[in-house]
Amino acid sequence: MQTVLILLGPPGAGKGTQAARLAGALSSPHVSTGDLFRENLGQGTELGQKAKQFMESGRLVPDALVIDMLFDRVAKSDCQAGYLLDGFPRTVAQAQALDARLSGATVRALNLSVADAALIERLTGRWTCKGCAHVHHERFSPPVKAGVCDKCGGSLYQRTDDSREVVEKRLSVYREQTRPVEAHYRARGVLADLDGSRTPDQVFSAMLAAAQGAQG
Ligand SMILES: [Zn+2]
Numbered sequence: 001m002q003t004v005l006i007l008l009g010p011p012g013a014g015k016g017t018q019a020a021r022l023a024g025a026l027s028s029p030h031v032s033t034g035d036l037f038r039e040n041l042g043q044g045t046e047l048g049q050k051a052k053q054f055m056e057s058g059r060l061v062p063d064a065l066v067i068d069m070l071f072d073r074v075a076k077s078d079c080q081a082g083y084l085l086d087g088f089p090r091t092v093a094q095a096q097a098l099d100a101r102l103s104g105a106t107v108r109a110l111n112l113s114v115a116d117a118a119l120i121e122r123l124t125g126r127w128t129c130k131g132c133a134h135v136h137h138e139r140f141s142p143p144v145k146a147g148v149c150d151k152c153g154g155s156l157y158q159r160t161d162d163s164r165e166v167v168e169k170r171l172s173v174y175r176e177q178t179r180p181v182e183a184h185y186r187a188r189g190v191l192a193d194l195d196g197s198r199t200p201d202q203v204f205s206a207m208l209a210a211a212q213g214a215q216g
Contacts, residue, residue, distance in 0.1 A: 002105040003028075003082035005211050006089070008182055009112030010174045011167070012119040013196045014203065018112070019086045022207055029078050033087040036069045037061075047072060063094050071101060082106075091177050095184045109185035110210050112196035112203065116171055123167045127156040 005028070009015045016032075023030035040048030047069050054061045066088065074083055082105075089095040099107075114122075125138040127147075131154025136143045143150050160166060185191040192210040196203055 002080065004102055004105045004107050005082070005084045006107065006109040006185070007084065007086050007112070008109055008178065008185075009196060010114065010119055010178075011170045012123040013112040013114045014200060015086060015112055017200065018204055018207055019084055021204055022211060023084050025208055026084070026211060028081070029083045031070070031073055031079070031083050031085050033066060033070060036073055040069055063097055066094070067097055067101060089181055092180045092184050095181050107188075107190050108211065109191045110207055111182050111191055111193050113193060114196040118197055119171060120164070120167055123162055124164050126158070126162045128159050129154045129156055131155075
């Protein structure tokens with residue numbers, strides 16, 4: 001039976017990092033819809049060209065097209081036993097469309113939760129190097145000399161994405177669109193709630209246990 005792990009969690013919860021680590025530990029492909037978009041657009045596939053038409057005319061790429069890209073990827077042999085899905089679904093409509101396509105699979109949703117105040121601290125404290133793109137954090141990994149990159153001596157700046165205004169907007173979009181996805185999987189009895197405020201190693205162990213629970 002195919003096991004599909006779905007990772008949920010707000011921006012800043014550490015989902016991407018944990019997903020890559022979990023995929024390695026489980027020898028399961030990490031399928032990120034963000035990466036699929038970049039690959040399909042970059043390689044100019046038929047699906048990529050369709051997506052491009054929507055994007056160029058300023059329209060949202062329809063869910064059905066994203067799902068086509070996803071199932072084009074997971075039809076490959078390395079996903080036969082299962083895979084880890086990151087970045088999708090983001091809305092209840094997407095979750096319902098996904099359910100319809102995954103009728104034979106075991107689905108497990110891992111939900112990383114972190115309080116908003118902690119997410120804001122994590123995301124707004126990031127300072128990126130202009131030279132080498134290394135990221136310092138003013139509290140968790142401050143540079144030795146203020147404003148200067150430890151790795152290359154380049155100057156540090158704050159990306160627009162990491163400004164308080166943008167971070168709060170991203171969190172509010174998450175609350176409105178994606179929180180209901182948690183409820184969707186909870187109602188199906190396949191959601192595991194995980195405390196994402198612990199150390200990365202503790203979070204990883206809890207995620208691994210929850211993921212393996214799904215396989216056993
Ligand atoms: Zn640097």
